[in-house]
Amino acid sequence: MLQDGLLRGRRILITGGGTGLGLAMADRFAALGAQLVLSGRRAEVLAAARDGLVARHGASVQTLPCDVRDAAAVEAMFDAAWQQGPLDVLVNNAAATFIAQTERLSARAADAILGPTLHGALYCTLQAGRRWLDSGRPGVVLSILSTSTRTGRAFTVPSAMAKSALLAMTRSLAVEWGPQGIRSVAIAPGPFPTAGAGQALDPTAGRAFADAAPGAGAAAAYAANPLGRVGRPPELAELAAFLVSDSAAYINGEMVAIDGGQHLRTSGAEDLLAWGPDDWARARAGRGG
Ligand SMILES: CCCCCCC/C=C/C(=O)SCCNC(=O)CCNC(=O)[C@H](O)C(C)(C)COP(=O)(O)OP(=O)(O)OC[C@H]1O[C@@H](n2cnc3c(N)ncnc32)[C@H](O)[C@@H]1OP(=O)(O)O
Numbered sequence: 001m002l003q004d005g006l007l008r009g010r011r012i013l014i015t016g017g018g019t020g021l022g023l024a025m026a027d028r029f030a031a032l033g034a035q036l037v038l039s040g041r042r043a044e045v046l047a048a049a050r051d052g053l054v055a056r057h058g059a060s061v062q063t064l065p066c067d068v069r070d071a072a073a074v075e076a077m078f079d080a081a082w083q084q085g086p087l088d089v090l091v092n093n094a095a096a097t098f099i100a101q102t103e104r105l106s107a108r109a110a111d112a113i114l115g116p117t118l119h120g121a122l123y124c125t126l127q128a129g130r131r132w133l134d135s136g137r138p139g140v141v142l143s144i145l146s147t148s149t150r151t152g153r154a155f156t157v158p159s160a161m162a163k164s165a166l167l168a169m170t171r172s173l174a175v176e177w178g179p180q181g182i183r184s185v186a187i188a189p190g191p192f193p194t195a196g197a198g199q200a201l202d203p204t205a206g207r208a209f210a211d212a213a214p215g216a217g218a219a220a221a222y223a224a225n226p227l228g229r230v231g232r233p234p235e236l237a238e239l240a241a242f243l244v245s246d247s248a249a250y251i252n253g254e255m256v257a258i259d260g261g262q263h264l265r266t267s268g269a270e271d272l273l274a275w276g277p278d279d280w281a282r283a284r285a286g287r288g289g
């Protein structure tokens with residue numbers, strides 16, 4: 001349990017902060033006293049998230065709708081955020097993925113994943129980093145990656161590529177920006193049951209990645225996890241709060257996996273190797289391949 005007020009006065013921007021793991025982090029950060037800036041493409045989703053955070057914690061929450069694939073829009077978002085005060089922490093959480101046979105990916109499909117996941121996170125990091133360096137302020141960049149950075153992952157190749165590139169960014173900036181007081185850290189989640197992950201990874205609801213979809217059949221995926229269960233979003237949020245806080249002041253360039261040890265047994269995608277043409281046709285019909 002982290003100490004009360006651990007993040008008091010910290011201004012934290014979370015991309016994709018209106019849903020899933022981003023919202024879980026926002027909730028925990030707010031409970032620990034942080035001021036939040038939430039971004040994502042959908043203004044109404046962000047507004048609902050803000051209302052909930054205000055009701056639960058009396059938190060200060062700025063919402064800034066932004067498509068992180070658009071570098072100019074990202075710059076405008078950071079201008080707007082900084083107008084209300086400098087940020088202390090950036091959380092690169094926004095991402096996109098879906099399962100697909102890699103050889104069937106069109107260039108547009110690949111870019112639909114690489115755009116937000118890789119380019120978006122880099123654009124945000126550049127905007128935050130420049131402002132911290134120019135002003136001599138310290139900062140923390142926390143990137144939400146994936147255990148695919150350690151295992152690779154069949155059938156989600158652009159996502160695995162993007163996350164691995166962001167791990168390289170994390171390690172590189174730890175050295176380049178560390179001397180200026182900017183820490184770079186990362187989390188590699190295993191399966192956490194969010195609606196976004198369920199839709200993206202298991203459009204047929206019940207086969208591979210079944211445990212990522214609330215309510216879907218989960219026996220095989222649970223069995224693959226040494227701890228016999230999926231992750232709970234508040235568990236990831238607790239780790240994130242620690243990593244962005246001064247309690248982690250000497251952690252730099254490191255990625256922490258939070259997956260019950262699952263990646264030591266399986267990348268999570270091997271079940272899909274058994275899929276036949278009919279399975280993939282069903283997945284494509286459900287917007288999944
Ligand atoms: C142990 C296991 C652990 C699991 C590890 C999981 C690791 C990572 C997990 C996550 O990232 S979970 C987060 C998932 N959340 C999201 O993906 C939310 C955001 N999602 C989106 O924005 C969309 O779902 C999107 C499709 C990814 C992007 O939409 P966009 O509007 O940019 O795309 P479109 O214009 O509709 O399409 C562009 C292009 O892509 C093709 N395409 C789109 N969806 C699919 C699909 N499901 N399957 C195959 N192809 C798809 C689409 O056909 C277009 O290509 P062309 O047809 O024009 O060639």
Ligand SMILES: NC(=O)C1=CN([C@@H]2O[C@H](COP(=O)(O)OP(=O)(O)OC[C@H]3O[C@@H](n4cnc5c(N)ncnc54)[C@H](OP(=O)(O)O)[C@@H]3O)[C@@H](O)[C@H]2O)C=CC1
Pocket residue numbers: 015016017018019020021022039040041042045066067068069092093094095096116120144145146147188189190191192193194195196197212
């Ligand atoms: N849940 C899981 O099992 C795992 C998740 N992860 C990672 O955790 C993070 C959160 O995922 P999760 O909460 O599960 O899924 P969500 O789908 O809930 O989160 C994705 C968020 O990204 C935002 N987003 C997507 N595209 C863009 C864009 N172009 N511009 C701005 N925002 C965008 C979405 O908001 P909007 O649509 O409004 O733009 C949404 O809030 C991701 O980085 C994911 O890769 C990693 C491993 C496993």
